Structures are given as structure tokens and as C-alpha cells.
Amino acid sequence: MSRIKSTFASLKANNKKALIPYITAGDPHPNFTVEMMHAMVASGADMIELGVPFSDPMADGPVIQRASERALAHKVGLRKVLALVQEFRVNDDNTPVILMGYANPIEAMGIAQFAANAKAVGVDGVLTVDYPPEESEAVIAELGKHDIDSIFLLSPTTEAKRIDLVVKQATGFLYYVSLKGVTGAANLDVEEVKGRVAAIRKQTHLPVGVGFGVKDAATAKSVAAFADAVVVGSRTVLTIEQSSEEDLIANISALIQELRTAID
Amino acid sequence: MQLYDMPDERGHFGQFGGSFVAETLVEALDELRVMYEKYRHDPEFLAEYAYDLKHFVGRPSPIYHAQRWSDKVGGAQIYLKREDLNHTGAHKVNNTIGQALLAKRMGKPRVIAETGAGQHGVATATIAARLGLECVVYMGSEDVKRQAPNVFRMKLLGATVVPVESGSKTLKDALNEAMRDWVTNISDTFYIIGTVAGPHPYPMMVRDFQAVIGVEAKAQMQEMVGRQPDAVVACVGGGSNAMGIFYPYIDVPNVRLIGVEAAGHGLETGKHAAPLSTDSAVGVLHGNRTYLMQDQDGNIIETHSISAGLDYPGVGPEHAWLKDIKRAEYVGITDDEAMSAFHGLCRTEGIIPALETSHALAHAEKMAKSMRKDEIILVNLSGRGDKDINTVAQLANITL
Numbered sequence: 001m002s003r004i005k006s007t008f009a010s011l012k013a014n015n016k017k018a019l020i021p022y023i024t025a026g027d028p029h030p031n032f033t034v035e036m037m038h039a040m041v042a043s044g045a046d047m048i049e050l051g052v053p054f055s056d057p058m059a060d061g062p063v064i065q066r067a068s069e070r071a072l073a074h075k076v077g078l079r080k081v082l083a084l085v086q087e088f089r090v091n092d093d094n095t096p097v098i099l100m101g102y103a104n105p106i107e108a109m110g111i112a113q114f115a116a117n118a119k120a121v122g123v124d125g126v127l128t129v130d131y132p133p134e135e136s137e138a139v140i141a142e143l144g145k146h147d148i149d150s151i152f153l154l155s156p157t158t159e160a161k162r163i164d165l166v167v168k169q170a171t172g173f174l175y176y177v178s179l180k181g182v183t184g185a186a187n188l189d190v191e192e193v194k195g196r197v198a199a200i201r202k203q204t205h206l207p208v209g210v211g212f213g214v215k216d217a218a219t220a221k222s223v224a225a226f227a228d229a230v231v232v233g234s235r236t237v238l239t240i241e242q243s244s245e246e247d248l249i250a251n252i253s254a255l256i257q258e259l260r261t262a263i264d
Numbered sequence: 265m266q267l268y269d270m271p272d273e274r275g276h277f278g279q280f281g282g283s284f285v286a287e288t289l290v291e292a293l294d295e296l297r298v299m300y301e302k303y304r305h306d307p308e309f310l311a312e313y314a315y316d317l318k319h320f321v322g323r324p325s326p327i328y329h330a331q332r333w334s335d336k337v338g339g340a341q342i343y344l345k346r347e348d349l350n351h352t353g354a355h356k357v358n359n360t361i362g363q364a365l366l367a368k369r370m371g372k373p374r375v376i377a378e379t380g381a382g383q384h385g386v387a388t389a390t391i392a393a394r395l396g397l398e399c400v401v402y403m404g405s406e407d408v409k410r411q412a413p414n415v416f417r418m419k420l421l422g423a424t425v426v427p428v429e430s431g432s433k434t435l436k437d438a439l440n441e442a443m444r445d446w447v448t449n450i451s452d453t454f455y456i457i458g459t460v461a462g463p464h465p466y467p468m469m470v471r472d473f474q475a476v477i478g479v480e481a482k483a484q485m486q487e488m489v490g491r492q493p494d495a496v497v498a499c500v501g502g503g504s505n506a507m508g509i510f511y512p513y514i515d516v517p518n519v520r521l522i523g524v525e526a527a528g529h530g531l532e533t534g535k536h537a538a539p540l541s542t543d544s545a546v547g548v549l550h551g552n553r554t555y556l557m558q559d560q561d562g563n564i565i566e567t568h569s570i571s572a573g574l575d576y577p578g579v580g581p582e583h584a585w586l587k588d589i590k591r592a593e594y595v596g597i598t599d600d601e602a603m604s605a606f607h608g609l610c611r612t613e614g615i616i617p618a619l620e621t622s623h624a625l626a627h628a629e630k631m632a633k634s635m636r637k638d639e640i641i642l643v644n645l646s647g648r649g650d651k652d653i654n655t656v657a658q659l660a661n662i663t664l
Contacts, residue, residue, distance in 0.1 A: 055565075057440075079560075105563070130285055153286065155290075157450065166287075181444075
């Protein structure tokens with residue numbers, strides 16, 4: 001069983017929801033990434049979404065754009081991100097790691113090569129913002145060869161017919177983008193998201209995670225009441241941005257603990 | 265008969281093109297695709313478009329035989345398709361009118377655009393004013409500085425100009441920001457993309473609206489000289505003016521199609537914006553697969569060109585396709601070569617061309633020298649150079 005599947009299974013058995021924080025690999029400096037990942041797991045994260053820095057992050061708001069720029073300033077690209085995952089796996093063989101990023105770094109490495117490299121270092125899932133299902137045949141096939149999950153986004157504008165198309169291709173879990181716009185844009189409308197998630201569940205047995213717009217513990221708590229996973233991105237990255245190097249690990253740990261407590 | 269039939273139903277030109285966008289944009293693109301399919305052959309829509317091209321833009325634009333310049337260069341005869349004489353001063357308006365009429369039919373009260381040199385921004389602001397649409401234009405802060413006259417024009421026309429400070433602060437970053445706006449305001453906003461890039465259906469739709477250039481040119485050349493040119497030359501940033509004049513010629517045998525990219529400081533220096541005339545890798549950016557200037561990790565590298573309109577790391581997917589099937593050739597012209605052609609045309613013909621266009625002129629000049637006097641080169645004179653006078657003055661150390 002894949003790490004993502006078994007994590008969701010054991011959470012369900014304990015009647016808990018998944019907490020998935022996002023950080024951009026290499027932000028603020030690649031030396032901190034692995035330490036931060038371990039600290040987040042110790043503080044209650046169930047999976048980690050690791051952003052691959054990209055020069056043109058079109059779907060991201062200013063907070064994650066700046067994180068990408070900070071990481072790129074230290075020359076952190078896809079090859080370095082894979083090396084960081086490998087380093088993380090030395091001391092953690094259980095926590096699923098999901099790479100989130102854009103198509104071009106994968107294209108540059110070559111889709112088949114990327115899938116093989118990702119498997120070798122212990123990546124469990126890949127979410128590529130600008131590979132919609134229609135353009136994903138090759139990448140799903142290559143990732144599938146290595147049992148890596150292909151995670152897809154569903155948005156407030158995705159219609160029922162299209163949800164069908166997406167869920168047929170998706171593995172691992174579905175990621176519901178809770179608002180129109182870029183990452184971190186606004187606060188989500190909990191009631192609306194609840195209705196949407198209920199509708200999605202009628203079309204799939206896969207777990208459904210919710211992200212984009214989970215800005216505080218209270219929102220995380222209300223989302224966890226109906227979703228299988230809560231993804232917290234811009235809020236985590238903002239904490240990194242506002243921390244000094246000395247406070248970084250302590251601040252991130254405190255944030256994750258606060259979110260954990262709220263959703264349990 | 266048109267034998268060439270691209271793109272396929274999902275916007276692919278062979279391996280290029282397609283629709284590589286986040287899920288949040290898919291529905292809006294589907295809506296656009298359906299509406300464009302509905303109207304692209306609709307007689308009423310086309311009549312309205314044709315009326316505006318004639319009475320608002322001043323089409324057809326003439327073809328002019330640059331005789332004195334041809335004599336001075338010594339060789340082939342150079343003809344100019346005068347898109348610089350269009351209202352707003354460039355070919356861009358052909359496309360913005362088409363898209364704005366579509367926006368109106370789709371009931372979108374707000375239009376947004378990205379712009380590099382500012383010509384597309386001005387053309388969008390112009391048609392938005394004429395149709396009473398709210399208009400927001402994203403422009404790299406670097407370009408806001410070097411294209412100040414166009415920024416002022418957009419403001420006069422009632423548009424809001426948003427300087428973009430992220431990334432390299434040029435055209436590609438303006439496009440990123442416009443995409444972010446669109447995804448946030450999708451229900452009331454139409455994104456008017458200015459070049460033959462972006463996700464499907466944009467490369468096809470922009471090409472179709474710009475094809476009026478080539479359609480006119482074919483008829484005009486027949487009328488003027490009784491035959492078609494030996495070569496058609498146009499500058500390529502994203503590639504809309506080139507696609508517009510190339511497209512109707514793709515099926516015409518014996519007409520060479522030559523796209524001219526910005527070689528900046530020189531192709532060998534790496535400081536250029538010429539993905540097709542160098543060995544760039546294929547990748548995905550701004551919603552389509554094409555040749556891209558990028559590093560080993562797939563990050564887009566900063567480009568350089570004296571002309572803001574050519575300063576783009578990618579190129580429209582149909583150009584990538586035409587290169588691969590060897591129907592079109594792509595070459596680079598440096599900043600210095602472009603400047604020299606710019607001054608040449610000013611002094612011998614009394615036409616101040618845009619710096620973008622000057623790249624095409626410089627290559628035509630190079631080619632003409634080794635061609636016979638009875639051979640013909642048709643250059644798409646895509647825009648006028650009034651917007652560039654600050655840049656040119658600065659290069660000559662002149663304060664205006």
C-alpha cells in the first residue's frame with residue numbers, strides 16, 4: 001500500500017483528519033528544508049506538500065511567489081528538491097511527501113526520468129498545477145509505473161461532468177481549491193466549500209482535501225469537520241517569511257501544533 | 265484551397281500548443297472556445313468586425329514599394345505592408361477589436377491585457393473605450409519605464425495600468441499577473457491576449473484575427489506586381505504579426521516565410537530573446553508547449569532585447585510547428601543591426617518604424633543584398649516607432 005493510502009487509512013481508523021502543510025523547498029534557504037519537514041511531522045503534520053520553486057508561478061499569490069524567488073536565489077530547482085526529499089527519507093520512512101509545482105521543470109528533466117528519480121528518492125505523490133487531466137496522459141502513465149500518485153485539483157468552477165473526468169485519472173486524493181483565484185487570495189466560505197465537497201464525494205471514493213484560503217486554526221477546524229485533509233500553504237509560508245533564522249523552527253512547530261489541536 | 269489545417273481540436277500543432285492551465289481556468293477557457301467556435305464563421309459577427317477594421321482602423325493598410333531604400337541596399341525590391349498606418353499605430357488593434365467584440369457578446373464588462381511595448385495595451389485600451397468596457401493593463405515595471413509614451417496613452421484612454429514588479433519585470437511577468445487577475449475575476453472578465461501564445465484557443469484565435477494582414481497582402485501584391493513575393497519577412501516576439509502575414513501564405517508554394525527574432529547583444533552571448541534561432545528546449549509556459557529559453561532546471565531565463573515587444577522567452581506554438589516542419593525559417597537580428605535599419609528607413613523613406621519591426625527590416629536588408637533586382641521581399645511593417653523615440657534618444661545620448 002502506498003504511503004498516502006495507508007496514512008489516510010490509519011487516520012480514518014482513528015477518526016482523525018489529515019493535516020498537510022505546504023512549504024516551498026529551499027525557502028528561506030535549502031539548509032532549513034529538511035529540518036523544517038521533520039519539525040512539522042513532530043508537531044502533527046500527517047503529510048508534507050513540498051513546493052518545487054519555479055520562475056513563473058502563475059497560479060500562486062504574492063506570498064508563495066516570494067517563497068519561490070527566495071528559493072531560486074539559492075539555485076534550488078527540481079534536482080535539488082529531489083535531493084532534499086532523499087535527505088528527509090534518511091530519518092523518516094513513513095510520512096508521505098507530495099511535490100507540488102509547475103510542468104516545465106518536469107518537462108526539462110523529461111517525464112520518464114522525473115518519475116524514476118522521484119521514486120528513487122521517496123516521493124509519494126505529484127500535483128502539477130498546469131498539467132490538467134487532458135494534457136496528463138504521459139505523466140500519469142510514467143508516475144503510475146512507479147506507484148506515485150497523480151493528484152489533481154478541483155475548483156469551484158469544475159462542473160459535475162468534468163469532476164467525473166478528473167476523478168477517473170486521479171489517485172491518492174483529490175485537492176479541492178476552495179476559492180476562485182490564486183493561492184492565499186482570501187478567506188474561504190466554509191458553507192459553500194462544504195456543499196461542494198459533499199457533491200464531489202458523490203462521484204468518488206478517494207479522500208478529498210481542501211486548500212487555498214485556509215488562513216487560521218478556526219478555518220482549519222471548520223474545514224476538517226467535513227474534509228479528509230486540510231492543506232495549509234500561504235499561512236505556513238508567511239510564518240517562514242516573518243521568522244528570523246533563529247526562530248524559524250520554533251515558529252513553524254508552534255503553527256503546526258496550533259492547527260493540529262484545532263482540527264482534532 | 266487551404267490544405268494546411270492546424271491546430272487540432274484541442275489546440276495542438278503537432279507536439280506544440282495545447283492547454284496547460286490550472287483547473288481554475290479550465291471552465292473559462294472552455295466557455296471562450298465554445299463562443300469563439302460559435303462566432304468565428306458567424307456572418308453578423310464577421311460583418312461587425314470588418315466594419316470596424318475599415319472605418320475605425322482604416323483598413324486595408326497599403327503596401328508600399330520602398331524604392332529608394334531598395335536601391336540603396338542594392339538587390340531585391342523591398343515592399344512594406346503598412347500596419348504602422350493602422351489606428352493606434354500597429355497591427356495589434358486587428359486582434360483587440362476581434363476579442364473585444366467577442367467579450368461584448370459574452371457579456372463581460374471588464375477586459376484585461378498584458379503588454380510589453382505597450383502597443384497591445386494601447387490597442388486594448390482603445391477598443392475598450394470605444395465599446396465602454398472597463399480596462400486593466402498589466403505591464404512589467406521595466407517596460408513602464410522604457411515605453412512611457414504608451415503608458416500615458418493608455419491612461420488617456422481611461423485604462424488602469426498596473427506595473428508588475430515580479431520576476432524580470434517584463435512581458436512574461438505581465439502575462440503571469442494578467443493570468444492571476446483572470447483566475448480571480450473570471451465571471452466578469454475577458455482576458456485579451458495580445459499574441460499567438462497562451463492556452464488554446466488563443467494562439468488560433470489571435471492568428472485568425474491577424475490573418476487579415478496576409479489576406480490583404482496576397483490580393484495587393486497580385487494587383488501591384490502581378491505575382492506573390494519571393495520572401496515574406498516579419499519580426500517574432502510571441503509572433504502575432506508574423507503569424508498574421510504568414511498564415512495565408514502557408515499553402516502558397518515558393519514563398520519563403522522568415523521570422524526574425526531578437527538576437528539582443530548576439531546569439532552567442534546568451535543575452536537575447538531568440539528561442540527559435542538558438543537550440544532552446546521544448547517546454548511548457550503560459551498555457552502552451554513550445555520552444556523556451558530556460559535553464560537546466562526548467563526555470564525561464566531572463567531575456568534581452570532593445571525592443572520591449574520582442575523581449576519574451578517563448579514563442580507562439582504555431583511558429584514552433586512551422587519551424588519543425590520547415591515551412592518557415594527563423595533567424596536572429598542584434599540590437600545594433602536593428603538600430604541601423606531603423607535609421608536607414610527613417611532617412612531614405614520617411615518612415616519611422618518600431619524597434620520591433622526594425623529587426624525584420626534589418627534582415628530584409630541582409631537578404632536583399634544577395635538577391636536579384638527583380639526578386640521581391642515583402643516585410644510586415646508591424647508598427648510605427650513614435651513610442652520608441654525615448655529609447656533611441658537615450659542610445660544617442662540625447663535628452664528630449
